[in-house]
Each structure stands twice: as C-alpha cells, then as structure tokens.
Amino acid sequence: MKPTSPPSAAPSADLTTVLSDVLGNLAFMIGEEGRAELPAGTVWLQGEVEYCGPVHGLLRCWCTRALAIQLAANLLGIEPEAGQAQLSAEDALGEFLNVLGGQLVTARYGSEPVIALSIPTVRECVDAPALSGHAAGEMCRWFVGGEPFVCTHERGL
Numbered sequence: 001m002k003p004t005s006p007p008s009a010a011p012s013a014d015l016t017t018v019l020s021d022v023l024g025n026l027a028f029m030i031g032e033e034g035r036a037e038l039p040a041g042t043v044w045l046q047g048e049v050e051y052c053g054p055v056h057g058l059l060r061c062w063c064t065r066a067l068a069i070q071l072a073a074n075l076l077g078i079e080p081e082a083g084q085a086q087l088s089a090e091d092a093l094g095e096f097l098n099v100l101g102g103q104l105v106t107a108r109y110g111s112e113p114v115i116a117l118s119i120p121t122v123r124e125c126v127d128a129p130a131l132s133g134h135a136a137g138e139m140c141r142w143f144v145g146g147e148p149f150v151c152t153h154e155r156g157l
Contacts, residue, residue, distance in 0.1 A: 012108035015153050016140050022100045023144065027074045029145035037063075038128045038148050046129075047093045047122040049101040054114035055157045059101050061093065063127040065145035068093045094120035104153065 023029045045068050048060045072092035073085040097120040105115050129150040140151045
C-alpha cells in the first residue's frame with residue numbers, strides 16, 4: 001500500500017476569514033482587526049484546542065471575561081447581565097473554539113481525512129498573548145464589541 005502524504009492547506013482558508021465567519025454565524029458578533037495596545041493588567045481567558053490525524057496543530061484564543069460573557073449571552077440567547085451568562089463564560093469560549101477549530105480544519109484540509117479535535121480547555125491567565133513569532137496568516141488580533149480578542153494557530157506540533 002502506498003503511503004499517503006498529509007493533506008495540504010487550502011490557500012484561501014486563512015484564520016481571519018474562518019474566525020470572521022464563525023464569529024458572525026455562531027455568535028452573531030462582528031469584529032474588526034486592530035493593532036492598538038492590549039490593556040495592561042488584563043486578566044485573560046485563554047482557550048485552546050488541538051487537532052490530530054494526518055496533520056497536527058493547536059488553536060489558541062485569548063479574550064477578556066467581558067467578551068466571553070457577551071459570547072455566552074449570544075450563544076444562549078440571553079442578556080449579558082443574566083447570571084447564566086456570567087457563569088457560562090468559560091464554556092462559551094470553549095464551544096466557540098470547538099466550532100472554530102472544526103471549521104478551520106475543514107476549510108484547510110477538507111472533510112476527507114479524519115482529523116480529531118481535543119476537548120477545548122479554558123483557563124484564566126494574567127499573561128498577555130504573544131503578538132510576535134507567528135507565521136503570516138496564523139494570528140488574528142481583533143476587537144469585538146470594543147474588547148480585544150487574539151487568536152493564533154500553530155501547525156505541525
């Protein structure tokens with residue numbers, strides 16, 4: 001049997017496009033790319049999801065708790081001030097990452113190879129996301145509802 005090579009990435013499936021689509025279609029939110037400084041002293045929620053199969057990679061996102069609460073409210077169809085939105089912030093970011101990871105993998109590699117996603121993890125962190133050292137098209141720095149949102153993708157882990 002002839003060995004198969006890993007699927008190649010589709011050139012049009014950049015992280016920014018997929019992120020914009022998932023943000024709008026899943027969460028009914030619109031973001032814009034931004035280069036302003038990240039607020040000092042921010043406590044971030046950092047989420048990550050890995051994928052493996054013929055290709056491997058890691059998708060990470062950082063956002064403020066305020067943005068995660070808005071995301072939860074939009075996903076649940078409730079007001080951000082509702083207690084359930086406050087309690088569901090981490091779960092909402094995890095679900096967002098799950099959908100974003102699935103859409104990115106499918107957009108880049110198609111639906112033919114079997115590529116498994118890990119269970120997303122979300123944690124609080126005080127370290128701001130690193131804004132350098134990423135390949136072109138593998139980092140998005142956005143503002144969503146005035147809140148910073150950073151997403152990175154690393155292939156071949």
